[in-house]
Amino acid sequence: APAIVWFRNDLRLDDNPALMAARSGAPLVALYVLDDDSAGAWRMGGASRWWLHHSLSSLAADLARLGVPLILRRGRAELAIEAVVAETGAGAVYWNRVYDPRAMRRDSEIKANLRGCGLTVESFNGSLLFEPAHMRNRQGETFKVFSPFWRACLAAGGPPAPLPAPTKLNAAPAPASDRLDDWGLLPKEPDWARGLRDAWKPGEASARARLSDFAKIRVLDYKNARDCIAGQGASRLSPHLHFVEISPRRVWAEIIQSAGEAGLPYLRELGWREFFHHLLVTNPEMPERALDRRFDGFPWRDDPSALEAWRRGRTGYPLVDAAMRELWLTGFMHNRARMVAASFLVKHLLLPWQEGARWFWDTLVDADLANNSGNWQWVAGCGADAAPYFRVFNPVLQGEKFDPDGAYVRRFVPELAGLESRWIHRPWEAPAHVLAAAGVTLGETYPFPIVDHAAARARALAAFEEMRASG
Numbered sequence: 001a002p003a004i005v006w007f008r009n010d011l012r013l014d015d016n017p018a019l020m021a022a023r024s025g026a027p028l029v030a031l032y033v034l035d036d037d038s039a040g041a042w043r044m045g046g047a048s049r050w051w052l053h054h055s056l057s058s059l060a061a062d063l064a065r066l067g068v069p070l071i072l073r074r075g076r077a078e079l080a081i082e083a084v085v086a087e088t089g090a091g092a093v094y095w096n097r098v099y100d101p102r103a104m105r106r107d108s109e110i111k112a113n114l115r116g117c118g119l120t121v122e123s124f125n126g127s128l129l130f131e132p133a134h135m136r137n138r139q140g141e142t143f144k145v146f147s148p149f150w151r152a153c154l155a156a157g158g159p160p161a162p163l164p165a166p167t168k169l170n171a172a173p174a175p176a177s178d179r180l181d182d183w184g185l186l187p188k189e190p191d192w193a194r195g196l197r198d199a200w201k202p203g204e205a206s207a208r209a210r211l212s213d214f215a216k217i218r219v220l221d222y223k224n225a226r227d228c229i230a231g232q233g234a235s236r237l238s239p240h241l242h243f244v245e246i247s248p249r250r251v252w253a254e255i256i257q258s259a260g261e262a263g264l265p266y267l268r269e270l271g272w273r274e275f276f277h278h279l280l281v282t283n284p285e286m287p288e289r290a291l292d293r294r295f296d297g298f299p300w301r302d303d304p305s306a307l308e309a310w311r312r313g314r315t316g317y318p319l320v321d322a323a324m325r326e327l328w329l330t331g332f333m334h335n336r337a338r339m340v341a342a343s344f345l346v347k348h349l350l351l352p353w354q355e356g357a358r359w360f361w362d363t364l365v366d367a368d369l370a371n372n373s374g375n376w377q378w379v380a381g382c383g384a385d386a387a388p389y390f391r392v393f394n395p396v397l398q399g400e401k402f403d404p405d406g407a408y409v410r411r412f413v414p415e416l417a418g419l420e421s422r423w424i425h426r427p428w429e430a431p432a433h434v435l436a437a438a439g440v441t442l443g444e445t446y447p448f449p450i451v452d453h454a455a456a457r458a459r460a461l462a463a464f465e466e467m468r469a470s471g
């Protein structure tokens with residue numbers, strides 16, 4: 001009887017344990033199910049759907065080269081799988097686990113039901129370096145602090161070696177499939193995806209090319225170069241890693257092979273990805289609720305027009321605005337810019353981090369439940385091992401430090417492009433003749449700051465004190 005490989009966030013052939021397990025026996029059915037019904041509030045956002053479309057198309061082409069069609073079904077995963085089992089007479093189902101507690105609960109039910117019907121069912125870790133259940137602190141719990149977590153990862157001697165990609169597959173007779181184009185994952189009118197098309201090429205081949213390019217030389221300078229916002233110091237592998245078009249184990253192996261110990265600062269960042277995923281498994285409420293429960297009573301403001309100014313990149317702080325516009329245009333934002341833009345929402349505007357996380361969810365191509373909520377909570381000071389709430393980023397100084405010549409601002413806030421570097425992060429302080437020469441009229445071509453930094457900082461600290469006093 002055929003074996004079904006249920007593809008999910010593992011859209012690749014390389015280092016794919018479920019595919020390797022299935023391929024050793026019976027003929028294969030490769031299946032992907034678009035299950036919006038089970039996703040609830042965290043249904044995939046617009047930018048992710050764009051990515052998914054192209055990633056599936058790339059996976060389908062790679063499978064087709066090995067003679068196996070990718071079968072597409074839509075609806076609740078359990079029903080789609082049951083239907084394909086019935087149609088193909090499959091005797092086994094294999095998949096790589098998705099470490100989102102909501103999906104995990106559903107997946108164990110699917111496993112139990114299929115096994116109850118006499119099928120062989122196996123699931124594997126194909127998306128994390130280590131199995132979360134095996135990484136425990138001295139108290140036998142999930143690590144809540146990053147450094148000891150990372151030390152434990154290193155002490156484990158690194159992750160298991162990646163598996164090779166199959167070179168031969170044996171296809172079972174194919175059941176019916178949806179047409180990818182009919183799923184409507186791409187935008188129609190307006191076509192907001194042009195910037196995404198220019199910036200990205202989803203799929204396994206592109207992920208591998210990006211990794212080899214980075215691992216050759218750039219990884220050696222990562223520690224120094226990663227924080228330069230306009231530069232190319234970081235790897236930009238995050239959307240590929242979210243859809244797991246490349247496995248973190250493959251990344252680890254290639255970085256160690258090419259850079260040895262000098263690759264560790266980069267691998268440490270993969271460690272943060274790992275840390276937040278492990279945290280999510282034991283804290284299913286992490287996307288919605290502060291891990292630090294004192295924040296349940298935080299006096300957040302309700303201010304739709306400030307929220308809208310932030311979303312659209314019209315706050316009057318050039319670095320924040322460049323960041324928000326980069327996000328809208330390309331589906332991505334540099335990590336340093338994410339920290340500054342997120343901090344601005346939470347601390348300068350005193351708006352709930354959940355609002356920011358929602359916007360990122362819809363607009364990021366790497367939108368990831370664990371990384372997004374983990375990092376938002378980190379910035380807001382309410383998560384595990386978070387930055388202290390009273391540390392408030394100054395968006396002007398951050399700009400001057402990490403975008404010193406204003407290249408990032410000039411690129412994404414073109415109405416300020418004519419300003420000298422000296423004023424580009426603080427246009428409201430520029431003399432009138434400088435603004436006029438650059439064609440900038442504050443309040444018209446570019447907004448005045450929507451809040452004053454010093455006043456906003458004082459307000460944020462007062463709100464924090466209010467929460468502490470009432471807690």
Ligand code: FAD
Nearest residue numbers: 234235236237238269270273335338342367368371372375
């Ligand atoms: P690199 O610097 O090259 O790092 C390599 C890989 O390590 C990344 O691809 C990513 O998988 C992982 N990584 C790096 N930094 C972090 C981090 N702080 N937390 C977790 N993993 C990390 N990352 C996402 O993948 N999805 C998100 O939805 C997401 N939301 C974020 C929201 C906020 C408010 C902040 C501050 C950060 C968020 N990040 C998120 C983390 C980080 O900004 C991105 O992973 C990183 O910018 C991606 O760029 P890169 O691939 O060039 O990273």
